[in-house]
Amino acid sequence: MEKHWISAVVVIVGFTFTSYSLEAKTHCQQAKAKHQAIQYKLRQGGKGQSVEKLRARERSAWQKWWQCQQSGAKPASKKATKKRKSAANNHQQRKVSKSKRAAKSQITPPPVFHRNQSLKLRGAFSGxxxxxxxxxxxxxxxxxxxxxxxxxxxxxxxxxxxxxxxxxxxxxxx
Missing domain, CATH: 4.10.860 (DNA Excision Repair, Uvrb; Chain A)
Structure with a gap:
């Protein structure tokens, strides 16, 4: 009788971990699908600020997917996430002055590379x-x-x- 009790507990614990793992995988697949959908929109092309917003969304979606893959856990609910984001945004908006906002809106020049190495381009074939x-x-x-x-x-x-x-x-x- 005791053996049946132990095996029943083992089976219940196994199902619990398996279902939790499957739920986490399903959630990670949803996060991956969202990331891929945003990447598809980026590949369609666009101009200006809309592309920048999509890039920011793509980075955020990738980070969520990557965290999901690493932890295997489901993230916090949307309400809790929205509350945290809105509180952080309000604090950030108060913190950033008008001059800094104006500086952010200016386009930054591309980076300058300081290497003295030659650039090597290869053709598809040789000779x-x-x-x-x-x-x-x-x-x-x-x-x-x-x-x-x-x-x-x-x-x-x-x-x-x-x-x-x-x-x-x-x-x-x-």
Whole structure:
């Protein structure tokens, strides 16, 4: 009788941890899906402040997903999170002066790199094959100056496909 009691306790504890783990995994999958949806919106392109807001949302979503992966626990409720955020925002708004807000709105210049090393760019192929590739490949018109991330991604994929086709044809002929 005592053995049955112990095995029943072990089974109940096992189900409890398993269900908690499954719930945490489901929550992490939701966080990952949210992060991927924001990344998709970023890839669509945009201008100005909307992109910056999306980047901030993307960073936040990634951090939530990463914390979920590391801890395996479900985060606090939305109400508690909103209360903490609004309290922090109110405090931060009072703390930041008008001059600092104006300074934040200005565009900062890109970073200056202080290395004396040469920049090394490599071609897809080497030697005569590289020259033949350069003579052969013609970019599509929309790839000369891509206007969005979608177009840029298309151009990269197009070039890779053309390189594979060219390489196969070149190897057959030479």
């Amino acid at each position: 005569a094959k590289q020259q033949a590739w350069l003579d052969h490949y013609q970019k599509p018109k929309k790839c000369i100056q891509p206007t969005s991330m979608q177009v840029f991604a298309y151009c990269i994929e197009h070039a890779r496909e053309q390189q594979a086709i060219f390489s196969q044809q070149y190897d057959e002929n030479h």
